[in-house]
Amino acid sequence: MNESRAITLGAMIGAAVGAAAGYLFFTEHGKGMRERLEPAVEELRTEFARFQKTIERLGAMANDGIRAVNEFNEARAQSSAFRDSSTSH
Numbered sequence: 001m002n003e004s005r006a007i008t009l010g011a012m013i014g015a016a017v018g019a020a021a022g023y024l025f026f027t028e029h030g031k032g033m034r035e036r037l038e039p040a041v042e043e044l045r046t047e048f049a050r051f052q053k054t055i056e057r058l059g060a061m062a063n064d065g066i067r068a069v070n071e072f073n074e075a076r077a078q079s080s081a082f083r084d085s086s087t088s089h
Contacts (some may be wrong), residue, residue: 024030 024034
């Protein structure tokens with residue numbers, strides 16, 4: 001995409017966003033629409049927050065699992081090294 005097309009596209013998107021904002025904030029129909037959308041937006045925000053907490057918990061569980069595997073591997077390596085040194089006399 002060349003620069004002039006990018007500028008034109010950016011201007012068109014900006015105009016559309018501006019028109020939508022003007023409609024929502026400066027007309028009676030827009031005010032009514034905002035009042036209808038507000039609970040849905042709040043519910044969506046709450047669901048995203050819950051989803052984020054779930055992802056954080058999954059990440060913590062994954063870290064715990066990795067830590068347990070690493071500790072197991074270290075213990076196995078130490079046990080193997082101890083066995084090898086005790087039988088080498």
